[in-house]
Amino acid sequence: MSGTSPTGDELVSLLAALASPHRLRILAAVARQRTYVSELARQLQMNRPLLYMHLQKLEAAGLVTGELVTAPDGSSVKYVQAVPFTVALDLDAIALAAQNLTGSGPGAEQEK
Amino acid sequence: MSGTSPTGDELVSLLAALASPHRLRILAAVARQRTYVSELARQLQMNRPLLYMHLQKLEAAGLVTGELVTAPDGSSVKYVQAVPFTVALDLDAIALAAQNLTGSGPGAEQEK
DNA sequence: GCCCCCTGTCAGGCAAGTCTGACAGGGGAG
DNA sequence: CTCCCCTGTCAGACTTGCCTGACAGGGGGC
Numbered sequence: 001m002s003g004t005s006p007t008g009d010e011l012v013s014l015l016a017a018l019a020s021p022h023r024l025r026i027l028a029a030v031a032r033q034r035t036y037v038s039e040l041a042r043q044l045q046m047n048r049p050l051l052y053m054h055l056q057k058l059e060a061a062g063l064v065t066g067e068l069v070t071a072p073d074g075s076s077v078k079y080v081q082a083v084p085f086t087v088a089l090d091l092d093a094i095a096l097a098a099q100n101l102t103g104s105g106p107g108a109e110q111e112k
Numbered sequence: 113m114s115g116t117s118p119t120g121d122e123l124v125s126l127l128a129a130l131a132s133p134h135r136l137r138i139l140a141a142v143a144r145q146r147t148y149v150s151e152l153a154r155q156l157q158m159n160r161p162l163l164y165m166h167l168q169k170l171e172a173a174g175l176v177t178g179e180l181v182t183a184p185d186g187s188s189v190k191y192v193q194a195v196p197f198t199v200a201l202d203l204d205a206i207a208l209a210a211q212n213l214t215g216s217g218p219g220a221e222q223e224k
Numbered sequence: 225g226c227c228c229c230c231t232g233t234c235a236g237g238c239a240a241g242t243c244t245g246a247c248a249g250g251g252g253a254g
Numbered sequence: 255c256t257c258c259c260c261t262g263t264c265a266g267a268c269t270t271g272c273c274t275g276a277c278a279g280g281g282g283g284c
Contacts, residue, residue, distance in 0.1 A: 011136070012133055015130050018201070024213065027207075028209075028210030031203045031207050032207065036230085037230085037232095047273070047274065047275085048231085049233080049234090049273080050273055050274075052231090053271095053273085073282070075229080075230065075282070076230070076280075077231085082203055085202060085203070086201065086202040088198070088200060088201070089197075091197070095139075095140040095144065098137045098141075101136065132242095148261095149261075150259075159243070160261090160262090161244075161246095161262090164262075165242080185252070186252080189260070190260085190261065226283105227282105227283085228282085228283085230279105230282105231280080233276105235276095235277105236273105237272105238273080240272085241270070243269095244265105245264105245265100245266095246264085247262100247263085249260105250259105251259090251260080252257105252259085253256105253258085254258105
């Protein structure tokens with residue numbers, strides 16, 4: 001994904017995924033070190049269900065990947081890892097992205 | 113603002129302001145041409161009150177500036193203009209921003 | 225057996241964002 | 255006076271997101 005100019009919808013999803021203090025902190029923690037969910041919850045002092053939700057959003061946006069690892073002793077642990085990316089954000093990028101939003105053509109369609 | 117690495121909170125606000133198809137379209141339209149509110153509403157085919165709200169958010173985020181111009185004949189028109197900016201978005205920037213979110217220090221505070 | 229740690233999902237409550245129609249008012253043109 | 259265009263703001267409905275406690279289940283160690 002790095003470097004590719006995303007479509008408008010992708011951009012919106014990406015920004016929405018990042019526009020949250022919790023998710024920013026999660027991403028930062030995960031970028032620094034590969035951890036598993038419960039440990040991450042303890043580290044960031046947040047409820048696991050909440051962390052799960054945020055992780056799902058980050059994963060849906062393609063910003064992190066989860067990997068369920070089953071240790072030789074049978075116990076399972078889910079490791080989370082950050083996915084590198086780069087987006088240059090400025091007026092030009094936005095003007096470009098706004099052109100290909102689903103249903104945005106000048107005379108495209110006015111369905112609501 | 114261009115080039116300066118924003119604080120965590122500022123980043124979140126900026127991303128939140130941009131994470132909306134409507135606001136993206138507004139910004140794109142305004143970046144291309146300085147227009148006034150009602151004209152913009154017609155151009156984008158959206159209700160004015162709605163446009164007003166989005167403009168307020170964009171203005172609060174410092175992405176656009178409004179200027180109420182009173183023509184010599186007395187009629188007032190509010191012109192909206194885009195504010196140039198640039199933000200490089202990647203894992204490093206996020207890790208950096210996550211460090212200075214209000215209430216995020218490693219052993220800062222655990223008020224809930 | 226009991227206790228501990230892990231993963232995952234659920235319903236429910238609360239807060240915030242989104243969108244709409246309607247209103248009040250200023251001013252010009254016919 | 256009537257019609258039109260403009261700027262603002264409001265309450266209300268609706269949708270979405272956020273967060274919590276509680277649950278079901280797998281597996282290990284004592």
